[in-house]
Amino acid sequence: MTNEQMNRRQEKRNKLQEQQVEIYPESYKINHELSELASLDDGTQNIKVAGRILTMRKFSKLIFVHLADVNGRFQVLLTEQELGETSLNQFRTTIDIGDFIGVHGSMYTTNSGEKTLRATDYQFLGKALRPLPEKWHGLTDIETRYRQRYLDLLMTEVTKEQMLLRIQLIRQIRYFLEAKNFLEVETPILQNTSSGAIAKPFHTHHNALDIELNLRIAPETYLKRLIVGGFTKIFEFAKSFRNEGISPQHLQEFTMVEGYAAYWNYQDSMVLMRELILHVLENVFHTATIKIGQSAVNFAEDWAIVSFRQLLLKDTGIDIDQFPQAKELYEEIVKKGIHLKHEDIHSLGRGNLIDLLYKKISRPHIVKPTFLIQHPIDLSPLARSNDQDPALTDRFQLIVNGAEIINGYSELVDPIEQRERLLQQAQLRAHGDTESMEMDEDYLLAMEYGLPPISGWGFSIERLLMVLTDSDTIKETVLFPLVRK
Known part of the structure; x- marks a missing residue:
């Protein structure tokens, strides 16, 4: 783009x-959408329709344009016969693509068979x-596509289709859960602790109360408080924030x-x-078979x-x-010639060390939908221990194409055992494992008023969409991915 082009547009304005x-x-009052025409x-x-001009073909006494919005585009014909010479000439000399x-x-x-609106x-x-x-030419520069997503939506059909799929995905998830009698709720984003997952939080300061707060890493402990309060089947679309490293599968x-x-187990x-x-798959993608890499799953x-x-x-x-x-586990990993990358691997507790090993060696090779179960208890501080083997938890993860897309378990509802586990997590944190969970006295207080048997599950909309659309990076699944200023 040149200053000359902008100057010409300013002159037309x-x-x-x-x-x-x-x-x-x-x-402007319309009576039809472009997609209906x-x-x-x-x-x-x-x-009566409206839209942005994406193409324009000018002839001596007529002009063809395509109007567009996110749901469609349609051809419009403007003629001297219908509009008059003055009006058509005004269009020709003052209106640009993009207006x-x-x-x-x-x-x-038309004679070529294209449906057209004759103005x-x-x-x-x-x-x-x-x-x-x-x-x-479209938008091929990744930096421009992410920084100016509005242009990417206008010029790149694949991006627009992906974002519309996301909207449909959310709609169908909500429809499915409500049909199963789950109630949608909302819980706080600003929290005193960073409970509900093993992750680094973002910190912020509340000026009026003069207290330090975290942006939530998960809604889990607040949703369980609602179970204490009498809810039995609930769900939330929860914006969550994790101050972790950037990768093709992770968003902050x-x-x-x-x-x-309530009253369910992990199965x-x-x-x-x-x-x-x-x-x-049936209602958004209209098929149960998805192309993942070179495979049809x-x-x-x-x-x-x-x-x-x-x-x-x-x-x-x-x-x-x-x-x-x-x-001793780390010594065995080294003995096997396996190199794990971490900024301070010796600070990790056993659970996070096992998780790091699994994510490097095993998870990348799981392509077809696979339920991973029986996680070690030190990897699952909020999950119920297994009745037959207390060193394991009643937990599952759904893995597809090397990505965890769903995590769930039978919940730990014993407040005494929960306190012991959170104390263990706090000790790990005190010894440098910053991804360990914090002590949460307010949540323990709620648990002491009593919880029924519960099973819970959670997944990222972005991770699920990434897998189902076989996207190279999770940034392709959000409208405005975070970029450096």
């Missing part, structure tokens, strides 16, 4: 003002002072869907999550179920049950 045309009018019969009259217009007209089909008059609705990128700000059902939640995924087939111990034993030759301490 001035010319419209001289002609007493309202540059940015208050409104293709279904109207030829001869349909009194149609907004409203059009009143009737439907017909009887038009109204100017807004001047774009900067030219759009050239349509046939993301939308988590988390839910809880009930596994059934629900499978039904949810199949519902989304049929989600309607049975999903594998494998234990954490079995998986690591198969992939690394390490039986984690034989190494109850972090130090």
Whole structure:
């Protein structure tokens, strides 16, 4: 873009003002959406639509333009015969690609077979002072695409389709859960502690109260407080924040869907999550088979179920049950010639060390939907311990194409055991494991008033969409990914 192009547009704006045309009018009453026009019969009259001009072809006595919005685009014909010489000439000399217009007209089909709105008059609705990128080149610069997502939405069809899929995905998840009698609730983003997950929080300061707060890393402990308060089936679309490293599968700000059902166990939640995924595939993607890499994965087939111990034993030759301490487990990992990358690996507790090993060695090779179960208890400080083996938890994760897309478990509802586990987490934190969970006295207070058996689950909208659309990076699943200033 050159200053000359902007200057020409500014001159056209001035010319419209001289002609007493309202540059940015208050409104324009439409009676059809652009996406509806293709279904109207030829001869349909009194149609009023509006949109941004994306293409323009000028001829001596007529002009073809395409109007567009996020849901569609449609061809409009403006002719000297219908508009008059003065009006068409004003259009020709003052209106650019990128400008907004409203059009009143009737439907017909051109000789080439394209449905078209034939304008009887038009109204100017807004001047774009900067030219759009050239349509046939699109936006290929990643930095520009993320910083100026509005241009990416206009010029890149794949981006627009991805974002519309996200909207449909959220709509269908909400529909599915409400049909199962789950109630949607909201919980605080600003929290005194960073409970509910093992992650580093973002910190902020509340000026009026003069207290330090965290942005929530998960809504879990507040949702469980609602179970104490009498709710039995709840869910939340929760904006969550984790001050962690950047990777193709991680966002620092993301939308988590988390839910809880009283009187359920983790196996009930596994059934629900499978039904949810199949519902989304049917109603958003209209197929149960998704292309992932070079494979076609049929989600309607049975999903594998494998234990954490079995998986690591198969992939690394390490039986984690034989190494109850972090130090001896790390020594065995080194002995096996496995190099784990972490800024301070010796500060990690056993649970986070196991998790790091699994994420490096095993998870990247799981392609088809797989339920991973029986996680070590020190990796799951809020999950219920297994009745047969208290060193394990009644937990599951759904892994697809090397990504964890759902996490769930039978919840720990014993306040005494919960206090002991949070004390262990606090000790790990005191010794440098910054990803360990904080003590949360307010949550323990709520638990002491009594909780029924509960199962909960959670997943990131962005991670799920990334996997189902086989995207290279999770940034392709959000409208405005965070970029450096």
